[in-house]
Amino acid sequence: MKIFEKKKDLELFLDTLREKGNDIAFVPTMGGLHDGHLSLVDKAKELAQIVVVSIFVNPTQFARGEDFDDYPNTFEADKLLLESKNVDVLFLPSKEEIYPHGTKSDYQVGAIGQILCGAFRPTHFDGVAQVVKRFFEIVEPNFAVFGEKDYQQLQIIKSLVKNLNLSINIQSMPTQREQDGLAMSTRNQYLSDSNREIAPLFYSALKDAKNEILEGKTISDAIKDTKNKLSKSFEVEYLEVLDANNLTQIETKTSEIIIISAIRFGGTRLIDNLIFRRKNV
Ligand code: PAF
Numbered sequence: 466m467k468i469f470e471k472k473k474d475l476e477l478f479l480d481t482l483r484e485k486g487n488d489i490a491f492v493p494t495m496g497g498l499h500d501g502h503l504s505l506v507d508k509a510k511e512l513a514q515i516v517v518v519s520i521f522v523n524p525t526q527f528a529r530g531e532d533f534d535d536y537p538n539t540f541e542a543d544k545l546l547l548e549s550k551n552v553d554v555l556f557l558p559s560k561e562e563i564y565p566h567g568t569k570s571d572y573q574v575g576a577i578g579q580i581l582c583g584a585f586r587p588t589h590f591d592g593v594a595q596v597v598k599r600f601f602e603i604v605e606p607n608f609a610v611f612g613e614k615d616y617q618q619l620q621i622i623k624s625l626v627k628n629l630n631l632s633i634n635i636q637s638m639p640t641q642r643e644q645d646g647l648a649m650s651t652r653n654q655y656l657s658d659s660n661r662e663i664a665p666l667f668y669s670a671l672k673d674a675k676n677e678i679l680e681g682k683t684i685s686d687a688i689k690d691t692k693n694k695l696s697k698s699f700e701v702e703y704l705e706v707l708d709a710n711n712l713t714q715i716e717t718k719t720s721e722i723i724i725i726s727a728i729r730f731g732g733t734r735l736i737d738n739l740i741f742r743r744k745n746v
Pocket of ligand 1: 493526596618
């Protein structure tokens with residue numbers, strides 16, 4: 466695995482590979498790697514001859530008071546995991562490499578960045594879009610792979626690619642879960658042992674909501690009952706049941722549904738979602 470810290474060196478190396486006819490698949494990460502990230506790498510390996518992974522904790526997607534300074538750094542373990550997956554290139558840029566002209570962004574996400582997580586983290590998705598756009602300019606991948614756990618992020622990246630007319634094929638992978646159902650997340654490390662035992666109730670409440678909707682419960686009752694259930698253990702930031710294709714309200718013709726939620730639990734913020742099809746629609 467080749468490691469680059471400088472954008473120029475990476476660009477030269479990738480140009481040579483491209484000239485030889487190789488496609489490039491890119492997996493951006495902030496490190497703290499787990500099986501969820503590795504599933505993205507596996508997908509990238511299927512898609513292209515060359516796989517580039519970046520590790521960069523992007524300051525512009527954290528608001529003041531969030532966990533930027535404490536974000537888990539497991540670099541040595543991450544490197545070994547990526548080597549074990551035969552990743553071709555690891556890009557480890559500094560803040561100056563990514564933002565040589567300062568962190569002011571020239572891309573605004575718009576309305577889709579202000580709902581759900583964006584209502585609680587108003588500057589987050591502009592920061593995500595900014596760094597992903599910058600990585601796309603540097604890596605110029607044919608494919609980029611993102612996790613469906615960050616479902617709103619995935620939709621925002623897809624619209625970025627469309628709005629900027631980029632020829633990058635965005636692929637996604639389903640959320641990877643621990644055996645007890647908890648969605649894998651770097652931030653799970655923040656949970657105390659006792660909270661870690663309770664955290665799977667989050668996903669089981671989403672599963673119950675799905676079953677109840679499929680059995681005929683109205684969407685508004687399912688939302689109300691699930692929020693009540695979750696509130697017994699967690700502080701619910703939001704819980705919505707939406708059209709999975711565009712994160713808008715469900716209509717009678719909507720067949721692909723997402724139950725999407727964020728909770729706070731002992732100082733840790735967790736997000737999760739569940740996508741399913743409604744029959745006979
Ligand atoms: O999903 C993440 O880890 C980050 O938001 C990303 C896409 C790497 C951008 O910093």
